[in-house]
Amino acid sequence: MEQRGEPWGGFRPGERLIELANAVRADPELPREAMAAVLARHGETERELRGLTEGEAAALRRAVAALTEQVLAQTETDRAAEALNVLLERCAARPRLSRHDGHAWHLHVDRGDDASWADWFTASAALALARLLSERGDVAWGECAAPGCRRLFLGAGPGAPQRYCSRACATRSRVAEHRRRRRREG
Structure with missing residues (x-):
């Protein structure tokens, strides 16, 4: 259950x-079909997605909500690292x-090709976030700072911490x- 992609860096579990x-977050009861569409955009095949039953989809929704609450909502690096370690301990196995x-060779950290969707997703997401945190030395994700926007994002790279999910929000x-300052000044 991984994405085929460019030979170097095409698979993006963080994204x-x-x-x-x-x-x-937008729909806590996100239908199975909508979840499957997201997973398909990230390389899951129609054959693989047949295994995403309604029960598996419900477990995956809970896993995504837990990842969001336990890790993506963390702005403090040490707490995020501790939360990731807990998830990796619980879900991950030796990398293989x-x-x-039909996929190319790719890294798995779940307990086997027959792992549940929730366990597979949690393990691969935790590994991706742990890699990002270790490479940057800091939390590399966040919630958009624009008023009225709650979208999550991954940091774009080194430099000043990212605050917005998109250029439009920034x-x-x-x-x-700027308009508030002008009104105060004049």
């Missing part, structure tokens, strides 16, 4: 997590290479702040 987390269902916030 898959953020997209599914935003979808579940897997090639199944621009809207800067323009609103």
Whole structure:
């Protein structure tokens, strides 16, 4: 259950997590079909998605909500690291290479190709976030700071911490702040 992609860096489990987390935040009862559509955009095949039953979808929704609450909502690096360690301990196994269902070789950290969707998703998302945190030395995700926007995002890279989910939210916030300053000044 991983994405085929470019030979180096085409698989993006962090982006898959953020997209599914935003979808579940917007609709806590996100239908199985909508979840499958997100997973398909991230490389899951129609054959694999047949295994995403209504029961598996409900467990996956709960896993995504737990990842959001326990890790993605964390802004403090040490707490995020501790939460990731708990998840990795609970869900992960020794890393292994897997090639199944027509996918290229890719890394799995779940307990086997027959792991539940929730366990597979939690393990791969926790590993992706742990890698990001270890590479940056800090939390590499957040919630948009724009008023009225609660979208989650992954940081774009080194430099100043990202505060907004998109350029549109950043621009809207800067323009609103500029207008507030002008009204106060004049």
